[in-house]
Amino acid sequence: MDQAVVAKDIKRSDLLEMYYYLRLTRSLEDRITALYRQGRIVGGVYTSHGMEAIAVGYASALNPDDVIAPFHRDMGAFLVRGFTPGEVIAQYLGKQGGPTKGKDGNVHMGDLKRGMIGFVSHLADNMPVAAGAALAFKIRKESRVAFAGTGDGGTSRGDFHEAMNLASVRKLPVVFFCTNNQYAYSTPLRYQMAITDVVERAKAYGMPGEIVDGNDVADVYLACRRAIAKARAGEGPTFLEFKTMRMHGHSEHDAAKYVPRELLNAWQCKDPIICAEQLLSRLGYGDESYFHEVLERTKKEVDIGMEFAEQSPLPEGRETLVGVFATDDEVSP
Amino acid sequence: MTTATLAQEVTYIDAISQALDEEMSRDERVFLMGEDIGAYGGAFKVTEGFLKKFGEWRVLDTPLSESGFVGAAIGAAMMGLRPVVEMQFADFISCAFDQITEVAAKNHYRWGAAVPLVIRAPFGGGVHGGPFHSECPEGWFFHSPGLKIVAPSTPYDAKGLLKAAIRDPNPVLYFEHKFLYRRIKATLPQEDFIVPIGKADIKRSGGDISVITYGAMVHLALEAAELLSKEGIDLEVVDLRTLIPLDKETIYASVRKTSKVILLHEDNKTGGIGAEISALLAEDCFDCLDGPILRIAPPDTPVPFSTPLEEFFLPKVSDIVAGAKKLAVY
Ligand SMILES: Cc1ncc(C[n+]2csc(CCOP(=O)(O)OP(=O)(O)O)c2C)c(N)n1
Numbered sequence: 001m002d003q004a005v006v007a008k009d010i011k012r013s014d015l016l017e018m019y020y021y022l023r024l025t026r027s028l029e030d031r032i033t034a035l036y037r038q039g040r041i042v043g044g045v046y047t048s049h050g051m052e053a054i055a056v057g058y059a060s061a062l063n064p065d066d067v068i069a070p071f072h073r074d075m076g077a078f079l080v081r082g083f084t085p086g087e088v089i090a091q092y093l094g095k096q097g098g099p100t101k102g103k104d105g106n107v108h109m110g111d112l113k114r115g116m117i118g119f120v121s122h123l124a125d126n127m128p129v130a131a132g133a134a135l136a137f138k139i140r141k142e143s144r145v146a147f148a149g150t151g152d153g154g155t156s157r158g159d160f161h162e163a164m165n166l167a168s169v170r171k172l173p174v175v176f177f178c179t180n181n182q183y184a185y186s187t188p189l190r191y192q193m194a195i196t197d198v199v200e201r202a203k204a205y206g207m208p209g210e211i212v213d214g215n216d217v218a219d220v221y222l223a224c225r226r227a228i229a230k231a232r233a234g235e236g237p238t239f240l241e242f243k244t245m246r247m248h249g250h251s252e253h254d255a256a257k258y259v260p261r262e263l264l265n266a267w268q269c270k271d272p273i274i275c276a277e278q279l280l281s282r283l284g285y286g287d288e289s290y291f292h293e294v295l296e297r298t299k300k301e302v303d304i305g306m307e308f309a310e311q312s313p314l315p316e317g318r319e320t321l322v323g324v325f326a327t328d329d330e331v332s333p
Numbered sequence: 334m335t336t337a338t339l340a341q342e343v344t345y346i347d348a349i350s351q352a353l354d355e356e357m358s359r360d361e362r363v364f365l366m367g368e369d370i371g372a373y374g375g376a377f378k379v380t381e382g383f384l385k386k387f388g389e390w391r392v393l394d395t396p397l398s399e400s401g402f403v404g405a406a407i408g409a410a411m412m413g414l415r416p417v418v419e420m421q422f423a424d425f426i427s428c429a430f431d432q433i434t435e436v437a438a439k440n441h442y443r444w445g446a447a448v449p450l451v452i453r454a455p456f457g458g459g460v461h462g463g464p465f466h467s468e469c470p471e472g473w474f475f476h477s478p479g480l481k482i483v484a485p486s487t488p489y490d491a492k493g494l495l496k497a498a499i500r501d502p503n504p505v506l507y508f509e510h511k512f513l514y515r516r517i518k519a520t521l522p523q524e525d526f527i528v529p530i531g532k533a534d535i536k537r538s539g540g541d542i543s544v545i546t547y548g549a550m551v552h553l554a555l556e557a558a559e560l561l562s563k564e565g566i567d568l569e570v571v572d573l574r575t576l577i578p579l580d581k582e583t584i585y586a587s588v589r590k591t592s593k594v595i596l597l598h599e600d601n602k603t604g605g606i607g608a609e610i611s612a613l614l615a616e617d618c619f620d621c622l623d624g625p626i627l628r629i630a631p632p633d634t635p636v637p638f639s640t641p642l643e644e645f646f647l648p649k650v651s652d653i654v655a656g657a658k659k660l661a662v663y
Contacts, residue, residue, distance in 0.1 A: 103444070104443045108444075111445075112445075117408075117446075118443055118444035120436055120439075126436070128402070128403070128405050128407075128432065129404045129405070129407050129411070129432075130408055132404060132405030132406055132407055132408025132410075132416075133412050134408070135393075137412070139364065139390050139391070139409070159404060162396075162402075165401065170393075325441065325502075326441045326448070326449075330447040331447045332413040332446075332447065
């Protein structure tokens with residue numbers, strides 16, 4: 001991203017904060033991956049490694065009362081919204097201290113008080129849900145926006161298309177995105193769809209779309225800010241395609257032998273943290289010692305989180321029976 | 334004149350419209366979504382005149398997109414609104430199956446988000462609708478924890494249960510029987526009332542055999558009871574009204590009284606609600622049963638179109654009479 005544009009359009013403190021969240025996401029997911037390798041985590045671990053700029057960028061561009069229906073590789077959005085590393089690790093370990101108290105695992109967490117809609121495995125299911133949140137904002141004439149996305153694979157599902165259509169017909173204040181990381185599990189984009197840019201899909205719904213460099217946090221942030229401002233102004237939904245690359249396997253169990261090594265090597269030098277550091281250096285906002293300090297700080301926060309998660313108790317078996325139905329006082333105001 | 338004499342008889346479908354109208358007037362969070370419900374007033378005219386009265390953002394015509402608009406209703410519910418979704422026919426609910434069972438049903442259990450949502454689904458046969466306009470899909474959802482399911486048989490229950498469903502903090506599937514829409518009438522109280530979810534109702538008290546049923550079949554059971562009373566067999570008709578959560582207390586009390594049971598429903602037999610209640614009775618009331626548990630339900634086929642086929646398919650009064658006579662000898 002052109003540094004003059006960044007200097008003009010993004011506050012220095014905001015950019016530095018985004019850098020911090022990129023680092024925190026990486027430090028946290030590296031720890032979770034390590035725990036997985038030690039056999040401490042049952043179930044899958046899907047990381048955002050190499051794609052951290054997307055969730056950090058969009059979550060930073062939203063207002064605190066906007067709602068997010070995250071994609072399954074959006075750890076950064078949870079962190080920006082105030083989920084602590086301790087809560088997240090507790091979630092992965094199935095502990096009481098996780099946001100779902102052990103009822104669900106890994107990135108399947110949510111909290112309406114922090115504007116995070118809980119992720120549903122069934123890809124793209126939360127896109128109509130986000131359109132509905134936006135519908136509620138529109139009905140109530142609230143100046144709020146919903147933000148929701150899925151992967152390139154997820155855009156093949158009907159719910160993606162039903163959500164895009166519904167939102168566009170009613171000009172709902174929602175921004176949809178696709179994290180196009182080239183693969184859906186082992187399926188390359190060419191077997192997923194007969195187009196090369198996912199953004200083409202938006203045309204069918206009369207929805208404006210934009211291709212964004214998903215590895216450049218400044219580009220993500222500014223594109224999101226534009227789309228969010230339009231939605232807030234009543235100009236309807238926008239579709240953003242974040243181009244990026246899935247640098248790990250689908251889940252940590254997957255060595256991803258089906259991905260050509262040259263492709264990974266080519267993307268390695270576009271790592272979003274490296275890109276952010278280059279940008280910060282060029283702008284004179286940070287240097288090596290600063291980057292090192294942030295890295296150490298985030299590692300420390302993850303250590304503290306690890307302690308919290310270790311100490312958090314496992315749920316009692318009989319808590320299985322709690323919570324199938326809601327009570328009146330639990331309905332959102 | 335007293336208010337009672339002013340009260341007019343209303344049909345089952347009018348009772349549904351009244352419930353919607355009153356709840357929308359009472360609570361501005363309540364709004365409607367569905368296909369052709371606005372200017373057209375809905376395929377069955379349940380929401381005729383609503384667009385004019387409440388405006389297009391509370392009577393929202395949607396694209397033909399069941400999964401999309403059920404998903405959107407879930408989102409709106411989580412933001413604090415009280416959406417009531419209309420399926421044009423219950424059969425099309427299968428397109429929204431995933432949103433209902435995976436999102437609406439599980440959100441509270443998984444991460445504590447209440448989803449106060451009602452889905453109205455006009456279901457059932459006897460109207461020559463054929464395989465795609467006659468289905469009773471409640472069985473699919475009966476097996477999904479996190480949903481409530483109701484199926485009223487009278488105008489009173491239709492109104493009271495719909496109001497209760499709208500006020501409930503959970504996703505409620507409201508199965509309204511379209512055969513009953515304009516065929517039955519009743520005078521309803523003028524004042525606000527609800528029928529609590531989770532309470533069955535004894536529609537006819539009797540000492541010999543419990544017929545446990547719901548929806549349009551309640552009326553068949555009542556007809557059979559009249560015929561059988563002349564032959565000295567006294568049926569008790571238990572109208573479940575709510576399928577989830579089942580009112581085990583009322584079911585068990587009736588069975589303990591009569592010791593004989595017929596489970597009657599319009600959904601096909603295998604894996605239906607009758608199968609579940611039969612298992613519950615075997616587990617919890619085995620000691621008081623004096624005969625086999627009998628299920629009367631359609632065969633395991635789609636609902637056929639042609640008149641003789643549909644007549645063959647649907648349970649008949651004569652089936653209940655024959656079943657009761659078989660049980661009476663025990
Ligand atoms: C409806 C549905 N089908 C299958 C799966 C299993 N699954 C989980 S992630 C995934 C691939 C997703 O690909 P994409 O949307 O491109 O996101 P990515 O994981 O590549 O980031 C699959 C097939 C699922 N979660 N949901």
